[in-house]
Amino acid sequence: MQANLPSTQGLIARVEPLTLTRAVRGPFDYRLRPEQADVGVGALLRVPFGGRKTLGVVLALATESELTPDRLAEPDSVLPAGVPADLVELAGWIARQYCSTPARALTLVLPPGTAGGVRRKQVLVAELTDAGADALDGGAPLTDRQRAALEALRRDGPTVAATLGTPTLRRLEGRGLVELSPRAHGRRPTFRAVGRRLDRAPALTDEQAAALDAVLEGLTAGDGRFLLHGVTGSGKTEVYLRAVEAALAGGRGAIVLVPEIALTPQTVGRFQARFGDVVAVLHSGLGQGERHDEWLRLRSGEARVCVGPRSAVFAPLADIGLIVIDEEHDASYKHEGDPRYDARTVAIRRAEQHGAVVLAGSATPRPESAVALTRLRLPNRIDGRSLPGVEVLDMRGVHHPLHPRTRMALADVRSGGGKAIVLLNRRGWSNFVSCRGCGHVWMCPNCDVALVLHRAAGRLACHHCGHRRRAPSRCEACGSVAVARHGAGTESVEQELRDAFGSELPVFRLDADAAAGKDRLARTLAAFEAAGAGVLVGTQMVAKGHDFADVSLGVVLDADQTLRFPDFRAEERTFALVTQLAGRVGRGEHSGPPAQVLVQTLAPFAESIEFAARHDSDGFLEQELRRRNLLDYPPHGSLIRIVCSAPEAPEALAVATRLHDLIAPAGQTVLGPAPLFRLRGRSRSQLVIKCSERDAAVRAVGAAVDECAAVAGRRGVSVSVDVDPQ
Numbered sequence: 001m002q003a004n005l006p007s008t009q010g011l012i013a014r015v016e017p018l019t020l021t022r023a024v025r026g027p028f029d030y031r032l033r034p035e036q037a038d039v040g041v042g043a044l045l046r047v048p049f050g051g052r053k054t055l056g057v058v059l060a061l062a063t064e065s066e067l068t069p070d071r072l073a074e075p076d077s078v079l080p081a082g083v084p085a086d087l088v089e090l091a092g093w094i095a096r097q098y099c100s101t102p103a104r105a106l107t108l109v110l111p112p113g114t115a116g117g118v119r120r121k122q123v124l125v126a127e128l129t130d131a132g133a134d135a136l137d138g139g140a141p142l143t144d145r146q147r148a149a150l151e152a153l154r155r156d157g158p159t160v161a162a163t164l165g166t167p168t169l170r171r172l173e174g175r176g177l178v179e180l181s182p183r184a185h186g187r188r189p190t191f192r193a194v195g196r197r198l199d200r201a202p203a204l205t206d207e208q209a210a211a212l213d214a215v216l217e218g219l220t221a222g223d224g225r226f227l228l229h230g231v232t233g234s235g236k237t238e239v240y241l242r243a244v245e246a247a248l249a250g251g252r253g254a255i256v257l258v259p260e261i262a263l264t265p266q267t268v269g270r271f272q273a274r275f276g277d278v279v280a281v282l283h284s285g286l287g288q289g290e291r292h293d294e295w296l297r298l299r300s301g302e303a304r305v306c307v308g309p310r311s312a313v314f315a316p317l318a319d320i321g322l323i324v325i326d327e328e329h330d331a332s333y334k335h336e337g338d339p340r341y342d343a344r345t346v347a348i349r350r351a352e353q354h355g356a357v358v359l360a361g362s363a364t365p366r367p368e369s370a371v372a373l374t375r376l377r378l379p380n381r382i383d384g385r386s387l388p389g390v391e392v393l394d395m396r397g398v399h400h401p402l403h404p405r406t407r408m409a410l411a412d413v414r415s416g417g418g419k420a421i422v423l424l425n426r427r428g429w430s431n432f433v434s435c436r437g438c439g440h441v442w443m444c445p446n447c448d449v450a451l452v453l454h455r456a457a458g459r460l461a462c463h464h465c466g467h468r469r470r471a472p473s474r475c476e477a478c479g480s481v482a483v484a485r486h487g488a489g490t491e492s493v494e495q496e497l498r499d500a501f502g503s504e505l506p507v508f509r510l511d512a513d514a515a516a517g518k519d520r521l522a523r524t525l526a527a528f529e530a531a532g533a534g535v536l537v538g539t540q541m542v543a544k545g546h547d548f549a550d551v552s553l554g555v556v557l558d559a560d561q562t563l564r565f566p567d568f569r570a571e572e573r574t575f576a577l578v579t580q581l582a583g584r585v586g587r588g589e590h591s592g593p594p595a596q597v598l599v600q601t602l603a604p605f606a607e608s609i610e611f612a613a614r615h616d617s618d619g620f621l622e623q624e625l626r627r628r629n630l631l632d633y634p635p636h637g638s639l640i641r642i643v644c645s646a647p648e649a650p651e652a653l654a655v656a657t658r659l660h661d662l663i664a665p666a667g668q669t670v671l672g673p674a675p676l677f678r679l680r681g682r683s684r685s686q687l688v689i690k691c692s693e694r695d696a697a698v699r700a701v702g703a704a705v706d707e708c709a710a711v712a713g714r715r716g717v718s719v720s721v722d723v724d725p726q
């Protein structure tokens, strides 16, 4: 910069252009025109940038720029909806914490549909006036059609005009009997609950009341990080509901994070039933327009509770008093795209910004949370119902997917007319297919993994990249027709159960294949719930927070499968899976056989399985924390994972080695480079950084990645950084 050139004075906006290129880092200065004087932090501008037009977010305002007037461009236009200033700040924090870029982090907090230019769709909504209600009761002259429309409005509350006939309503409007107003509710996923009676809260148990008291104190103080550690069925949701109620009563808003909306319709339903219209629901099943409308309802303060998956942590609420994280152990809280943020960590940051309380809950909390949060306990199930007995079945030497004990228990369920849930965390028919003649194994051409047989669809599929091909009837290497299938998946277990138990025990399957297509998942869950008897078989999806009243048997097949993953969270995952499945069992006042859980495993003495069988989550946590301490794993220290991938292995390795050499001298423990299996046609090389000084390590990694960006780009290597990998 030349010192004696005149700098610009006037209204300047510092704008971060929303480009995904890592090399471009804003902010860049733009001169606002006088009519743009009301632009504030978070405003979205369309700006000229690098010879193109692009969207940008205002990070700050200034009165002077170091650039000379002739070098300052003006924004083309200002978009109607911008980002709240606190979310702009949050995005900056995320970019730093997760070694990403401000532009990428900002895309997380934009109003939905910004890029596509979604406009709020207006629809005409009709509402009954007092005069209209009198007309209905007082026998005013009405045609049949008019009467029907008024009655529908009284019964259902405000309704989209077109569904009742706009011309009819226009005439009623002329007489003052209805009011018609354009609203943006047309795309709302569930219509206004006005007129619907809201659900009443049950009296709390003493344990719930004690937990709630602590949260209420936190709400008053505007501070508090709680872990509601309660066994499955202990009434955690009721505590969340009361805490949200208290936040609302204090004039503040609340965010309720749930793992996956499609898998937790009951939880969402309970919030809507309790609070009605102030609840906005954000989920992936919504169209862009619907999301945009829910976002605006939150932004305007019309809705003050946001229920949704991890991205709901960015709900544009003005004043947040409480953030609930339901099932806080769930892996879906971690985002797998760049930035690889963790909604649980972001929630704590956001709570700091707002002076809000964080209330995380689980029956199987993460060791990280057990250490960092204030523990509140619900040690018993509601109504003193007991947890089901758990029996571990040793599968060594058993050459059938179902242990004889499991078959007997399922037969009991059939004769007693009850329900069972069978969990096998592997979809498809069999996990690999080989040739009996020459040993050829059908592999994915893009990844170093075997293809999985999906028999109903008649094909082999890669569960990593989605590659598919016809299922083979003969070996392509030697021509033999003896093609062998190995291992079992949910599809073959489903068939196994049908064959063994016939039509008296209907089988429902729940996994990513069976759930494909909108609403399929919710329909399967509803069908199982409505059925008099049956078995629900599926992947970990079957173990998520469902509250079915009459399940008396739970079965985990191949429980040690998660233990075989080379991952420090293997124990934690296995413990949670078994415990969560047990949590679905014995929840109602079932009169049939006593509730029980059978755990089939090749590792019957694995500690995580033994702890789960004893319902001993305290014991598990203690043991797991000790183990992690010894190995310097979280929460004792933090991990950062860097994966370099390229079409050719040497290129990936070269960049990983360079990164290693840049990061290690900064005083960090760097493990690797270690090869990972080829994925989507790319060879991969991994580094793992174990650090006690997390912020310093993140900075060192960020600097190293920036320094390597150019050479990585030239060699076709992409570098992905994962802070706190899951």
Ligand code: ADP
Residues within 6 Å of the ligand: 202, 203, 204, 205, 208, 230, 231, 232, 233, 234, 235, 236, 237, 238, 382, 547
């Ligand atoms: P968790 O989330 O801890 O697994 P839930 O919140 O699903 O447990 O509660 C289990 C069941 O107990 C639900 O059907 C819920 O409606 C009911 N429940 C919760 N609290 C109470 C209470 N205080 N009195 C009566 N029933 C309750």
Ligand code: ZN
Residues within 6 Å of the ligand: 435, 436, 437, 438, 439, 440, 475, 476, 477, 478, 479, 480
């Ligand atoms: Zn062969």
Ligand code: ZN
Residues within 6 Å of the ligand: 444, 445, 446, 447, 462, 463, 464, 465, 466, 467, 680
């Ligand atoms: Zn593949």
